[in-house]
Amino acid sequence: MAEDIKKIMFTVRKGPHGTIYVYEGLEVKLIMAAYDADISVVFIDDGVYALKAGQNTKELGIKGFEATYGVLVDYEISKVFVDKKSLEDRGLTQDDLVVIGEDEETEEEIRPKVVDADEIAAMMAEQHNILCF
Amino acid sequence: MKIAVTIYEGPYNHEASDSAYNFIVAALAKGHEIRGIFFYHDGVYNVTKLMEPPQDDRHIANRWSELGAKGIDIVVCIAAAKRRGIVDSVLVPNVRISGLGQLTMMAIEAERMVIFGD
Numbered sequence: 001m002a003e004d005i006k007k008i009m010f011t012v013r014k015g016p017h018g019t020i021y022v023y024e025g026l027e028v029k030l031i032m033a034a035y036d037a038d039i040s041v042v043f044i045d046d047g048v049y050a051l052k053a054g055q056n057t058k059e060l061g062i063k064g065f066e067a068t069y070g071v072l073v074d075y076e077i078s079k080v081f082v083d084k085k086s087l088e089d090r091g092l093t094q095d096d097l098v099v100i101g102e103d104e105e106t107e108e109e110i111r112p113k114v115v116d117a118d119e120i121a122a123m124m125a126e127q128h129n130i131l132c133f
Numbered sequence: 134m135k136i137a138v139t140i141y142e143g144p145y146n147h148e149a150s151d152s153a154y155n156f157i158v159a160a161l162a163k164g165h166e167i168r169g170i171f172f173y174h175d176g177v178y179n180v181t182k183l184m185e186p187p188q189d190d191r192h193i194a195n196r197w198s199e200l201g202a203k204g205i206d207i208v209v210c211i212a213a214a215k216r217r218g219i220v221d222s223v224l225v226p227n228v229r230i231s232g233l234g235q236l237t238m239m240a241i242e243a244e245r246m247v248i249f250g251d
Contacts, residue, residue, distance in 0.1 A: 006241045014251075021141070021251070024174055027212060031233035037241055129246040131139070 006128040007038045007125045012047035014130065016065075017057065022050050023065050025133025030068070040079035040127075041072075042120055043112065048086045051097045051112055066098060073101020080112040083120060094108055136160055137168040137243035139236065141250025143175035144193040145186070149249040154196055156247065163244075168243040169206040170197070170238045174250065177214045180207070180228045195223045195247050201227025208235045 010029055016022045033039050043051055050069075057064030070078060080100055087093065099109045113124075124130060138157055139198050142149035157167055172179055180197050201207045207228045209219060214230055221230055 008240050019251075022173060022195045024213060028233055028236065030239070032237045035234065037237065083177075097153070129240045129243070131246060132248055133241060 005036055005038050005105055007040070008032065009124060009127045009130045010039070010041045011132045012041065012043045012050055013045040015046040015052035016055070017060060017062070021133050023046070025131075026068055028131070028133070029072075029077055030075055033077050038079075039077055040081065040123065041077060042081040042115075042123070044083040044086050044120070046086075046090075048082055048090060048092060051082060052092065053096060053098045053107060057074065069098045069100055071101065078110065080117045081120065081123070082112040084114050084116045087114065103106055135166045135168045135244045136241065137171065137246045139171045139173060139248045140176040140179060141174040141240075141248065143157060143178040144184065146175075147250070149186070149251075150176070151191075151194055152176070153247075153249040154193075154200075155199065161225075167205045169208060169235070169237055169239045170200070172207075172209045173213050173236070176250065177217055177219045177223035179181075180209060180225050181219055181223045182225045183223050198225035198227045201225075206227050210236070 010025065012022055012025060014021050029039065029041060038105045056062060082097065092107060094111055094114050097111050099111055101110045103110060138153050140149055140153045144150045161167060180194050182194060184194050186192055189224060207231045208226065209228060211230050211232050
């Protein structure tokens with residue numbers, strides 16, 4: 001029945017703090033990953049800031065959720081992409097981003113994959129549904 | 134077409150709730166099926182019976198309840214609701230509290246998931 005598994009993509013386009021969208025959106029991803037769905041996540045625009053490693057939310061007085069991104073692969077969310085132009089526009093590179101897990105065999109650290117707008121568009125065209133946060 | 138609708142914003146403060154309502158009414162009139170309506174983020178405030186808007190204004194919670202009475206599954210996210218003090222006892226009729234699994238099933242089963250909010 002593998003062909004019946006629906007592809008569902010999440011887009012994250014907002015900054016991680018200031019509003020709750022990205023945090024509560026992360027909760028949706030973790031739940032949805034437990035279901036029979038082919039989940040992918042793409043970070044675009046200010047959404048790329050959510051992936052920046054080394055965030056400290058203590059002064060904001062909020063819990064923060066960067067650590068949860070570190071276990072995305074453990075939750076079987078390994079299709080995590082980030083828009084190349086959005087990164088570049090903000091002076092960030094892949095090295096600035098959080099590690100989302102490690103490769104089971106090589107134990108190599110996995111970071112979100114940098115893709116361009118055409119690749120994102122191609123992935124979007126394949127989705128059954130897209131949820132934005 | 135089988136459509137699911139998700140609403141992220143609270144009532145009155147933001148047009149998302151009104152736009153979603155108008156969209157659903159129009160979709161039903163065109164013969165589409167509404168697989169379900171899911172309230173998330175501040176959207177959970179849309180269906181509390183504690184609201185009492187001025188009489189010459191629309192009553193947003195009652196409006197959702199009336200759609201629920203037509204048999205449309207209207208779900209409030211329990212995690213988002215608990216955070217904001219929305220519990221079973223304050224809900225208008227024909228609306229239920231449940232988990233994000235319900236949103237998942239809507240996203241899987243509906244041909245389109247339409248999201249209203251910022």
